[in-house]
Amino acid sequence: MMSFLSKDTHAQTRFNWPWRSQSPLSAQLLVDIPPEVELSDYRRLPSSGSESPSGLLHGEGFKEEPIPDLDIFFERLYEYFCAKGLRCIITKWIIEILNILFMVCCIGFFFLFVDWDTLIHLKCGVEALESGEKPCDLMKVIKHDPLVPFTLPKMITVGSMVILTSYGLTNFLKFFVQLRSTLNVRQFYNDRLKVNDLEIQTISWPRIIEKVVLLQKSQKLCVVRDLSEHDIIMRIMRKENYLIGMVNKGILSFPIRSCVPGAGPTVRSHQHDRRNHLILPKALEWTLNWCIFQSMFDSKFCVRKEFLTSPDVLKKRLIFVGIAMLILSPCLVIFPLVYVILRHAEEIYNHPSTASSRRWSNLSRWIFREYNEVDHFFRHRMNNSAVHSLNYLKQFPTPLVSIVAKFVSFVSGGLAGALIIIGFVGESILEGHIFGRNLLWYTIVFGAIAAVSRKVVADELQVIDPEGAMCLAVHQTHYMPKRWRGKESSELVRREYDTLFPYTIIMLLEEMASIFITPYLLIFELPKRVDDILRFISDFTIYVDGVGDVCSLSLFDFKRHGNTNYGSPFNGLKSLRSSQGKMEKSFLRYMQFQVLFIFFYYACSVTYHKCILCAVKG
Template sequence: MQNYSSLQETHEPDEEGGVLVHVAEPSRARWNHIEDLDSFFSRMYQYHQRHGFFCMLLQEVLELIQFVFIVFLTAYIFHGIDYPVLFKDEPPHHGNGNSTKVTLHDVVLPFGQCVSNFTALTWIALIIAFVVWVLKSIRGVYHLFHFWDIKQFYNTALKVDDHELDNLTWHEIQTKVRTVQMEQQMCIHKRELSELDIYHRILRQQNYLVAMVNKRLLPPRLNVPFLGEIVYWTAGLRLNIQLLFFWSPWSPFEHPWHLREEYKKPNLRHELANQFGKHILWLAVANLVFAPIIFLWQILYAFFSYAAVIRKEPSILAIRRWSLYGRLYLRHFNELEHELQARLTRAHRPATKYLAAFSSPLGTIISENIGFYATAFLAVFVGLSLIDEDVLAVEHVLTIMTALTVAVAVLRTIAPDETTSQDLEDLLTKVMVHTHYLPTDWSGQAHTARVRKEFEQLFQYGFVSLLETILSPLLTPYILWRHVYPRSIEIVDFFRNFTVSVVGVGDVCSFAQMDVRKHGNPEWHEEEISVPDQYSQCEDGKVEMSLVHFKCTNPSWKPPEGVQAFVKNVQNQSSMIASLSNQDPVLNRLDESLAPGAWRIGEPCSTEAIPTAPTVDVPLYTSGIWRNRVTSSAEPQGHGHMSRMWTNEGISPMSIREMALNATYLHSIHSNRTENRVRNTAQETTPLLLNR
């Protein structure tokens, strides 16, 4: 093994005098024993995903310039424009008396006159903006120094130049990092780093949030009049939660990798809960103080960001996207951001089709009639403007035409899509193929308004996300006070009960260890397993799904001995499904004749739908149509964009198909176990009725 802790010398004879010249190789001892590997690996991942140092430098500089531009433009809009002249309430001050034409020179005031119009409130806002800009600049410089260090690591230790980053997947970079660990011992507590060790370092905080969402500790749920229960989770609230849990000096984590010792002692839970509750209240007060400024900034940023897009394509706000809550709920333990993004991108089309299949007859009738009137008025204005363009100069005509265009675009999205399948169970099953998760109580209820409403919490309109972002500064103080503060003791208990120390990694969320023996759910296993209690179980098969997904994403990873049997069983059964669907003639003939027996989420697999061939051991979940549904949904929907996502994800299309089969197989087990439990309960409670 080569030791980079000491300088190495090469002896080369001089061509003229034969003098030995000592050329020292640059020392790479700087990579030995890195104290904060969490930050190091996280920056290394960001460096790869953001395409290298110079792209990151350019992004940081442009963001600072953009901040200055927004502040400057806003100040000029409020104090540097002569609105009476612009709206022709007054004649131009510098024009001749006979001219009615207004020029930019008449409307835009000189810079000095604009500054002289500043009020005390404007100066206060500018001072705050300057302080924020200075802090952002310091943070940017700090980050760039660290990323320059990461650049040296890529170039020197990994031997990867920036121009080669786009040609290497994260899986390949990770393999190189594990090799460098063997040579230079970045982590001195263990000689070899596994794929899971690196993921733990990068996703330590994210895994805790995923677990809290799974146990319904987060995010807050609000009962809003006329809307019902709303799951509230925005970028602003997430930032505050991370500040409380991980980043602040008073957070439960003393270091990024170490939970404070007092949080591990049960006898201090009440004292810690009181302290933690006080921190939540102080943070709520701080949010309340800065809410007006942040709220104004959110409005300005949204206006400047979306104005041109909305004018060009008003329907952009009616396009659905995965909400921040949806991304957290559907995320596996130990799943990197680009892996999650690739999976949700594949699920976007079937999710859109599922919600598009719902239609309200009353809403459709109303929207069609309103759309007719709006289109008629718009056509009249367009026709008149074609005859004489002076029509556009009439007051408010352009505003009315813009509003009508937006209304027509939005109303068009409400109309039902006649080309979409109305088999809602089938559409929801196709969504599950890629998301891998669906709540248990959705089983067989895909057609109901309740499931549609809950699914919209995961997959929301763009304008809903925009509205939540704008209102977040005003709502976050209330959420912290009324919904996070009362659960202080539950949060303290969660960190104590679900934190384990791993050699070479530090303190991690125990759910992220993906130990199905400790945190598995018996209803997601073919064989009986003993889990300590309901509190320790992960819901919705999260641990089981995460385990098989991590194995598919990292094929060379070796699961611990205790869970290898579970992983192998799932893989073997899924492989049997794939092979039978391609090779077995008996099962292939079922595709044309057993449409009623097709498997769906929430339906137990029936032995009546699948005959048993004497020479083939046919599992209960291998309905031919189900196999076709899974395999067809997992196939690529194009070649260019999706194949690029696969390359970035570092796994092959076959691995994606394998994970789809694994997920559906686990759901089929859950359906069977749930049905058996319900049947046994009914038999115990009503034996006479069942024996008739």
């Protein structure tokens, strides 16, 4: 590991920021402190041997004493802030457990108890009267012995229910394990930061950090060194910064075809000097978290030497998890399938146009996310970029498709409108049948086709300006590869951007497909990247006194990782620079939030005192 950098290499010193002496918050903003990120998805229970604050993990009240395990402490402090108070946390936990219970019931009922063959041929209403049969009894479609015979599909269904039930039971137990620590975090907010659950609804995160930093001066939370804003952020984002760096350096790119579901843009790997497709579905992200990030640190948050020197152990672990996931994949694929039906079926039924909505893919979130950018700031930036990104993808109209869509929309909309008028004339007419379906069914189908086809028709008022639309999108995404520059109107750029911002329904289908793709990557492709992963961790890890090992890119060390093409005062080795100036962009983004908060806070304070003075004089 490298020794920590001297103060003269710090970004604040080199850039001579004018506000360095204006506030205690900015005075120590980047002084000897590395950022670590802990995603909400990376929640973990501390081991019995870890250095954990007794107040957080064992339910004791907070005492005025140093906190040994600051990672867990700040992680839960941030989670409490994002959840907006104790009531919201408890309600969210209860709702999550109820959602899991509801999904288990739905899977069991629809896949085991419902006799679909009988249901399809069941005649009700007018059909029953015309055929002379008795009114349909829906209880006939319920199986009394759902597991007889116990076929392979039923075995898969039962397996999925067992897995989902185990997951729900784990969450249920985790609720009680973490409840005491959550109560202690609430006590810390109320008693030591003087922020109650009502105030936490509106207070900003930089303000919370400032309160913690000021508290450090009177009550030593950390005995090794004084806390700073940069320290806190690095502890919260320790693992995330490593994953951001791996994606940025092309470590998680594989030689796969562009037609593979979830395959993203191509990047040039610095290790192999060839272009491969990035891919990072949620299933692979969770696996990397469990196999790498949760096992690479010791109790003092230093990377274990045996982890770096034992690539075969990591390869075997990845292959084992891949084989286990492959065996369980038929059971696991049921979860997203049922979720899609429960979550989006009603929405698409009532608003068919939502089928053409778009969302950021999981890969795009890790491409765009910057070092030390906490989750709620990042989500805010991505939400702002969605409108501009959608506008950019509209810059590529397909005249032929638009012409056909206009015709389909006209015909289907006209038929749906005619059937609606017929319904006003006589409601019973809609019960008439054509080709075995009543007219009400045709009304719904034609209406849905019309709604979807209208979304495909090009907007006649759309101004075609791909360069301008891309400029607005880049202002929020901060992502503009060199191969895109000057080619904003090309099909290549549009296609790659479409993989990052796909249709919602396409993204959901890709996540289901990833359950089968991830085992392939874990068994055959990712073991080939183990040496690159360990080399990245070794080359980009630095020890910070009082913080532990962190990703060196999150330190904003311009002397070692700087790129003068992006405004850095130093030019580091090409192999150590971040791709596309991500470190420099991350630094500016970090300073933007911290400094704007400082200026806004003190401006409000001055305004407040002026108002009080005027009131006294008046």
